[in-house]
Amino acid sequence: MADTSPRTIQLSAWQRKVAGLVQSVDELNTLVLAGGRGGGKSILLIWLIGYFALISGESLNAVLIRRDLAGLSKLEDLLFQQIPTLMPGSKYFKAKRQWKLSNDGTLRLIHMDAGDAFNKIQGEDLSHIFWDELGQEADPQVVLRARSSMRTTDPTVVPKFIATANPLGPGSWWIRDYLVTKAMPNRIFTCEFFGAQPAVWIKSTLRDNPYLSNPDQYEKELRASCFGDESKIAAEVLGEWGQVTAGFFGSCLSIERSMLPRDFQIPWYPDKTGSFTEKTKAHWCWIGGDWGTASPACVVLMCQIQEPMMVGERHIARGSWVCVDEEYVCSIQPDGSKEWNRGDRSLTAPQFVERVKKLYMRNGFTDWVIPHRRVIMDSAVTAQLGFGGHSDPVTLSTEFKKYGWQVTGSPKSSRAVGWQLMKSLLWQAGSDEPGLFISERCESLWATLPYCISDDRNPEDMEKAAPDHSADAVRYVLTAANQGQHSYRQSQRSGAHPLMWGKEEKPRRYSGGVRTFKPMPIR
Structure with missing residues (x-):
């Protein structure tokens, strides 16, 4: 007994x-x-x-x-x-x-x-x-x-x-x-x-704790439960709070593989006349966003790389994604620190649009040049909040449109599938396969991704109470691009945007030699 x-x-x-x-x-x-x-x-x-x-x-x-x-x-x-x-x-x-x-x-x-x-x-x-x-x-x-x-x-x-x-x-x-x-x-x-x-x-x-009967065996059990994730071992065994690769993304998230310097710039690509214009620069750019006032509101500017490149010692393969910059609106502590999972309840639609406009401008875009079909926000922005008539439903997207910014609701898709795509790209960063890279300017992603954890009831999904707002914005873009429903329509392909998914382009000559553009399918 x-x-x-x-x-x-x-x-x-x-x-x-x-x-x-x-x-x-x-x-x-x-x-x-x-x-x-x-x-x-x-x-x-x-x-x-x-x-x-x-x-x-x-x-x-x-x-x-x-x-x-x-x-x-x-x-x-x-x-x-x-x-x-x-x-x-x-x-x-x-x-x-x-x-x-x-x-x-x-x-x-x-x-x-x-x-x-x-x-x-x-x-x-x-x-x-x-x-x-x-x-x-x-x-x-x-x-x-x-x-x-x-x-x-x-x-x-x-x-x-x-x-x-x-x-x-x-x-x-x-x-x-x-x-x-x-x-x-x-x-x-x-x-x-x-x-x-x-x-x-x-x-x-x-x-x-000297009263553990067999601390060595207990430590072995703890390490085994972490499935080899060194950052999780550091947290649970060593009590460390500063590991950036822990949590839902595990060892997929790595500063060494994925972080790009703050001064990273969106690459320029020419049109078929050889001209470098603002529109051709924006052609491979996307915006992912998540709206909130009780929770943070954010947008992430992303671009897809069309030619292999080196940034410092990091190899960025063709087809890779880069989170270039962000605009994140949240509460601020008295000492100036950001509260990453609490929104700014004083935020209004025109204020948010104005901040998004500044994001465009500091990245070289003077107008809403990124097509609205590639500005992907939470599907809640297109949900009808009231009745303003058949041609003018009351939604957050129509409210944004009043101030010049058009957005598209995120496609219907499994959250778990989107997270798996994001994990795969993070893991492939720096290899010969397309990866996901994040600039130092995307502070919210680096601050919150390590603290997003799995849902206990569905380990393939993220805990919905986690600070996942920036992560959601990235997932919306990757999911939309992967589904291929947000590329330019056929009628546009002979117009002002010649670089699109389709036939292989003929070689074009530059001062550096002959290069062939092989358009990448959206991954």
């Missing part, structure tokens, strides 16, 4: 160090235990709950939140082992998931599902919020709303927010951007994101 008798937690050296920091710095508002798996973070969280329950007395009104019910049940069992030992006489009301402590303090366990945690605590004065696996929350707004209830009438109690987090969760992008990159680990700093409060994040790995 299993031993169910209460046991006092024995802290490891790492856990004692963190506990000492919490005990010595009373004004500390936020503590995030952010590291790899198996480091003892959840056990330390349970110890801290007991510690604050003892010192806060009747002023303790705390909640313990976790998104998944199975994880919350495990924490519930751990509390059953600790609280009766620390505070005999405490009672647990299982139906309410609430502890009534012997010193009149209160602790509730909340299963946070579908963003409803705030509804369960709204209007209450919370002295402490304990959050296990903070990285499961893809939207930080949920966390901020819960924190808005942190207040107490006891001047001797400082409200605390204490959480655990692992890299690579749905919310790892905002934990990294708002916390991890703002200060070194173990160093207290003023966190603007959490209301300019004193905060600290602390890293741990499985090697900080």
